[in-house]
Amino acid sequence: MWKYEKKLQYPVKVSTCNPTLAKYLIEQYGGADGELAAALRYLNQRYTIPDKVVGLLTDIGTEEFAHLEMIATMIYKLTKDATPEQLKEAGIDAHYVNHDKALFYHNAAGAPFTATYIQAKGDPIADLYEDIAAEEKARATYQWIIDLSDDPDLNDSLRFLREREVVHSQRFREAVEILKEERDRKKIF
Amino acid sequence: MEQLPQEYYQLLEEIQSVDFVIVELTLYLDTHPDDYNALQQYNQFAAYSKKLKDNFESLFGPLEQGSLIKNTDYWSWSSSPWPWQV
Numbered sequence A: 001m002w003k004y005e006k007k008l009q010y011p012v013k014v015s016t017c018n019p020t021l022a023k024y025l026i027e028q029y030g031g032a033d034g035e036l037a038a039a040l041r042y043l044n045q046r047y048t049i050p051d052k053v054v055g056l057l058t059d060i061g062t063e064e065f066a067h068l069e070m071i072a073t074m075i076y077k078l079t080k081d082a083t084p085e086q087l088k089e090a091g092i093d094a095h096y097v098n099h100d101k102a103l104f105y106h107n108a109a110g111a112p113f114t115a116t117y118i119q120a121k122g123d124p125i126a127d128l129y130e131d132i133a134a135e136e137k138a139r140a141t142y143q144w145i146i147d148l149s150d151d152p153d154l155n156d157s158l159r160f161l162r163e164r165e166v167v168h169s170q171r172f173r174e175a176v177e178i179l180k181e182e183r184d185r186k187k188i189f
Numbered sequence B: 001m002e003q004l005p006q007e008y009y010q011l012l013e014e015i016q017s018v019d020f021v022i023v024e025l026t027l028y029l030d031t032h033p034d035d036y037n038a039l040q041q042y043n044q045f046a047a048y049s050k051k052l053k054d055n056f057e058s059l060f061g062p063l064e065q066g067s068l069i070k071n072t073d074y075w076s077w078s079s080s081p082w083p084w085q086v
């Protein structure tokens, strides 16, 4: 089961109402390499992966939900005071027509979230390599968003998230080594 | 939403930074389960986090289900602000 804590993993502040930035951030909410995809990917792989890395998948998958909440908070804060006119200017009028200011799981281009973003092969090495690639893609996406953003408060939180992807990638790489070692040991004896 | 005192943000950020150390150590220990020093640090920070949360909750209400409801005779889970509202 999961336990909810009434706090963000890292503070999220935004300098001004800025629906254009919210439009970019939606990519990390319901996009292919976003936080929802990450959480669902890792938690789903746990059931068929060797015991040695179940803990890691559980803990990183859980942390991704904390990141999802941070992204949601950013989008919420960047749009809550926006007028329909400002939303139109930012190019999210199509979202507004369908959802008002509600969040929705789609990417920056408006394509709804799909399970085809994630994979589960049942082969531990294949799954972990997918996870490493996902972390690197998420890291790159955060970098592109930081490059586009001129909000110093928001960028502070985005840099935190970018660094988390670096750490996750590192831990998944270590998990690959642990499994390879275990496999080689089995071959010897 | 009524204005929260500066103390709310200070104490919360302190908890966030201690809990961040715990998350980092957790992931590290997941792939280095026999690192004794990291394990010691984990236990230290877990105890520290618990202390900070106890104090925060006595001032601003529960952070999670299962926390004692302090200083109040009503169900205060929903009466303090949610993370995206502060």
Ligand SMILES: [Fe+2]
Residues within 6 Å of the ligand: A038, A064, A135, A138, A164, A165, A168
């Ligand atoms: Fe991640």
